[in-house]
Amino acid sequence: MTTALAPARPEAVAGQATLGALAAREMRRFVVNPIFLFAVVMTAWTTWDGRKAPANAVGTGNWYPVIFLGGFGMMATFWLSRSMRNSEPVVGVTPTTLPARTAALCAVAVVPFGCGVLTLFAFLHFHPVGAQVYGAFSPPAQVAVLVGQIVVPSLSGPLLGVALGRWVRFPGAALVLFLVIYGWVNVATWGSLSHPDSAAFTALRLFSPFAFFTYMENVADVTTWRGSPWFFIGWQLALCATAVLVALLRGAEGRVRFRVTRTLQIVLVVAAIMLVLAARGGFTHAVHA
């Protein structure tokens, strides 16, 4: 058995080294991408600018990291994925497979994810946990709300951009998807505004890569909506995994394709379970405070 495995080890090590080198190269390209740099600057500015706006703390105040790190990060990785399309005849004959190159691109999402974590710390510094603006959630749930609104979208947006870049040829696809998701989040949230106790509208609001959990009409009147922020994070992470697997599916052949497809099926089931749990969890009705 040792004899059988021994020749495979150097290949696996070489594969990991190649993946690491590719990921590092893609990361260097990504961090100098003007769209990403713009997103980082705007995130920092809006976080700093919103430090004295407690009325919007977990409402519109959290909209900006998802727009810039998530939305603009998606556009940046979309264009990063597409940038090698013209070189495909040359790159395609190298020993590195397309899924390996896609995996390297997906690794790039660590950078906006890190920026999201830093933004979370900055946000918690300016708006400490326990404030009234977080509604009726317990302190750990308040952090979960912020993680779901700031950190995870910073990861899921760029991953979605890679998947989109791998499958869609239209150069404006990321822009269109950005606008469609932006519109969808607005539409899905409006239902909870008018019917805060409705289970159907809660499910609709959470059927989205980003969701609000509280609504503040003024400083004294905070409504905490239904839904579990913890399971919502699970739903978001399942969406991240879906994006990675869909991206890896492009160019995958044989055994790799089978494994990716099988894993994708499992992840989709997990995502559905997480969505149901997120919609049914949390408070049984909207809480006004």
Add this chain to the structure above:
Amino acid sequence: MMVRSMLRAGAWPAFTGVSGAAVVVGGCGVAFPAAATVLFPIAFTLLAAAAAFVLDEPASLVVDVTPTGPVPRTAIRSLALLAPLAAGAVLMLAGALRGLALPWAATGLALAGNVVLGFAVACVARTRTGEPGATASAAVVLILMAPSLLPQVARRVSTFPASGGDGLSSNTVWWTVLAVCVVGVAVSVNGRPLPRRLPGTGITMGRDLTS
């Protein structure tokens, strides 16, 4: 004959795809009146992005050196702007029938302004590349979504009549934009440089090869 062939050569899949997305988003605005003031600006932005693809010319290296100048070519392609304008008009009509309380004259002006802005940016970008659609639409979307994404901008400029900003009104913004766009289109079309010749060879080359 020329009109038909000029129109046929455009990037219609992108154009119709983005216009279709705009109709879907705007349709949601009609279906959910409470969200109309958010979804209509997004739909108009998508129509502006679609208008930015009107001048895409995949065969620009060949087309740019034909005797037909940029003015007639741009004029013919501008006919395609009727499609996003019509799509926006249909959305507005549906909204009016549904009972949306929007100032329709100002909304119509905003629609025209959005579409003309997309076309004008594409005209300017067309002086540098044969397929300006992707770049121009990205620029237009960023410009038009800025008030929606950033309240600091929304406080100073209103790009949709119902957005309620304290700064420049939507009408003022769009009349100004229309005037600037007309000038921009005229200058970019008339001033579009002829394809350069390789020095000493007399060979005419497209700009994309020599820039």
